[in-house]
Amino acid sequence: MAHTRRSVCPWWIGWLLASPVRRLLQDPATILAPYVREGMNVLEPGPGMGFFTLELARRVGATGWVIAMDIQPQMLAGLRRRAERAGLLDRLDLRLATSDSLGVADLIGKADFALAFAVVHELPAAAPFFREIAGALKPEGCVLLAEPRGHVTAAAFAAQLHAAKQAGLQIAARPTIRRSRAAVLTKIQDS
Numbered sequence: 001m002a003h004t005r006r007s008v009c010p011w012w013i014g015w016l017l018a019s020p021v022r023r024l025l026q027d028p029a030t031i032l033a034p035y036v037r038e039g040m041n042v043l044e045p046g047p048g049m050g051f052f053t054l055e056l057a058r059r060v061g062a063t064g065w066v067i068a069m070d071i072q073p074q075m076l077a078g079l080r081r082r083a084e085r086a087g088l089l090d091r092l093d094l095r096l097a098t099s100d101s102l103g104v105a106d107l108i109g110k111a112d113f114a115l116a117f118a119v120v121h122e123l124p125a126a127a128p129f130f131r132e133i134a135g136a137l138k139p140e141g142c143v144l145l146a147e148p149r150g151h152v153t154a155a156a157f158a159a160q161l162h163a164a165k166q167a168g169l170q171i172a173a174r175p176t177i178r179r180s181r182a183a184v185l186t187k188i189q190d191s
Contacts, residue, residue, distance in 0.1 A: 046119030
């Protein structure tokens with residue numbers, strides 16, 4: 001399968017993406033409230049410097065876990081510093097991923113929720129990503145997929161949804177998230 005080289009967000013933009021000003025457009029607490037509860041195990045590929053990660057850690061509480069993986073060590077270092085300052089580092093498992101793998105083979109069937117926010121369009125291919133995510137999800141787990149309208153056309157988002165379906169995920173809902181194309185995906189259950 002041919003992979004298209006995509007542009008990955010430069011690490012230094014991570015500081016801008018984690019800015020409190022962004023909350024005016026996309027409030028993590030509001031976006032995550034319907035999906036994340038105390039005690040959950042959550043995957044967050046491409047967390048950047050933790051705009052959503054810190055809220056995820058608050059929501060999973062002391063009995064939950066957030067596994068955040070990024071291909072850029074600088075992003076993870078910035079996230080680590082922010083989580084430490086917020087007193088949430090003990091709820092995080094930070095992993096350096098590769099462009100070919102999230103590195104979650106040890107989490108098969110253990111994740112309750114995955115947040116894929118503005119990340120899939122940066123990957124060389126969506127299909128392997130969705131296969132890894134689907135494999136890590138519990139049978140009742142779900143994925144919130146959101147992509148920026150400015151970077152991802154309706155056709156490109158439809159192609160991502162098709163790749164997700166091929167990986168065993170189906171659309172369960174189409175939430176409205178400002179400036180985004182979004183879908184909640186669940187595992188396709190065998191009848």
